[in-house]
Amino acid sequence: MPEFTSEAPPYRIALPHKGVLAPKARELLLAAGYRCGTPSERLQCRDPGNNTEFLYLRARDIPPLVAEGLIDAAITGRDFVAESERDLVELLALGFGRASVHYAVPAGEDSDLHVLHGRRVATALPALTRRDLAGRGIDARVVSMTGAVENAVHVGIADAIADVVDSGRTLAAHGLKIIGPPLIRSEAVLIARPDRASRSATVELTRQLAALVYTTAA
Ligand SMILES: Nc1ncnc2c1ncn2[C@@H]1O[C@H](COP(=O)(O)OP(=O)(O)OP(=O)(O)O)[C@@H](O)[C@H]1O
């Protein structure tokens, strides 16, 4: 006989399992009183007290899964949300994981963005880059990579890159310089699907995290 309970199915929250955003995302949920487990041990965790299930996923994979309705709310990077091109609501900017995505070319080149015309731009954010180039009326070819993008020019598969820049040390070490304004200024964000944004559990989660984020910022 199946067991029937009156309890609603658990609310599902996704967090990055590793990478730059992972430690602070988990710390924030712990500080908000959730028992979100330890991703190095297990990538799923039930928090019965809050009737919540935590799923640890790659930050980049999170936006489409939220958009599909498989996850109720999640923390990921704003750049990954933009890259997904899905209809998602940014409920809260979390104030960590700040970085910008920039175009960069060899240090000796002209600094005008129009140097990109007719050239190849390597990036791990191809959809975002295509949209940005089109929006600026620049006809360039986007070369998709999954990492180590700053090597693309040296290897000879691209003339420029569009990549995440934080301190700028990686670009400098590879003889590259930023050109033009950022494609996007990113940070960790709490996201949901538009039709789930007003659910009471989502509103409560946003309220709890906002209280912590604003206290830390003050
Ligand atoms: N110094 C940094 N280097 C890389 N990403 C950063 C940095 N600072 C903030 N970020 C942000 O962190 C996220 C990237 O995190 P993560 O380390 O999980 O991904 P990744 O390893 O670059 O990508 P992938 O999972 O595709 O390999 C993005 O939202 C990015 O904007």
Ligand SMILES: O=P(O)(O)OC[C@H]1O[C@H](OP(=O)(O)OP(=O)(O)O)[C@H](O)[C@@H]1O
């Ligand atoms: O401006 P900086 O402080 O030097 O940081 C930016 C660097 O960090 C990121 O790389 P990451 O470590 O995520 O490696 P990957 O690009 O190969 O995934 C990004 O792609 C840059 O290479």
